[in-house]
Amino acid sequence: EPEVTQTPSHQVTQMGQEVILRCVPISNHLYFYWYRQILGQKVEFLVSFYNNEISEKSEIFDDQFSVERPDGSNFTLKIRSTKLEDSAMYFCASSAGWQPQHFGDGTRLSIL
Amino acid sequence: AQTVTQSQPEMSVQEAETVTLSCTYDTSESDYYLFWYKQPPSRQMILVIRQEAYKQQNATENRFSVNFQKAAKSFSLKISDSQLGDAAMYFCAYRTTYNQGGKLIFGQGTELSVKP
DSSP: OOOOEEEOSEEEEOTTOOEEEEEEOOTTOOEEEEEEEOTTSOEEEEEEEETTEEEEEOTTOOTTEEEEOOSSSOEEEEESSOOGGGOEEEEEEEEOTTSOOEEOOOEEEEEO | OOEEEOOOSEEEEETTSOEEEOOEEEOSOSSEEEEEEEEOTTOOOEEEEEEETTOOSOOEETTEEEEEETTTTEEEEEEOSOOGGGOEEEEEEEEESSSTTOOEEEOOOEEEEEEO
């Protein structure tokens, strides 16, 4: 069964540094998402992306965050200047429209 | 705005027994999707079951079934013949049908432990 793949599985970064989280969605999917889960808390929506533009974003997704689909396969989340509170599990998901979203295994981001 | 509430932070069940996890939600929409996702200690997010609000029949996937009460805005998950591998965090989630790429809105989660 096709999978959403995320790299790296764990990223450790110094506060203030830029970080890029990478995702390869399922190939025939058109809708892409990023979610975040702070340890012990619920999963929160960050942003959705369709047709090469952001279709919806949450209050969490401020100017420090950006998303990009640089080629036909990758979908990236960039955090420009990381803060301690950005430490979390970041999940990428994709869907083919009305079908359920499929999640990757997540990237654990640790900010020191 | 839609909200999802899971009022049971933790639940416990004996192996082979049945357990029900509760979820309530709030929405003004008449059509939507509801989901249960499982998150084992590895922290993957695994789809367990989904329900479309316009369907009156409760969804079933093997040992997993839901009790969908639209008027009460309730969506509980029943796990029958519980297995050790069912131990995980379970999240209830809502998605609009207003647009195809609608976001998921998650509840706070219920940590299920299974006793041998």
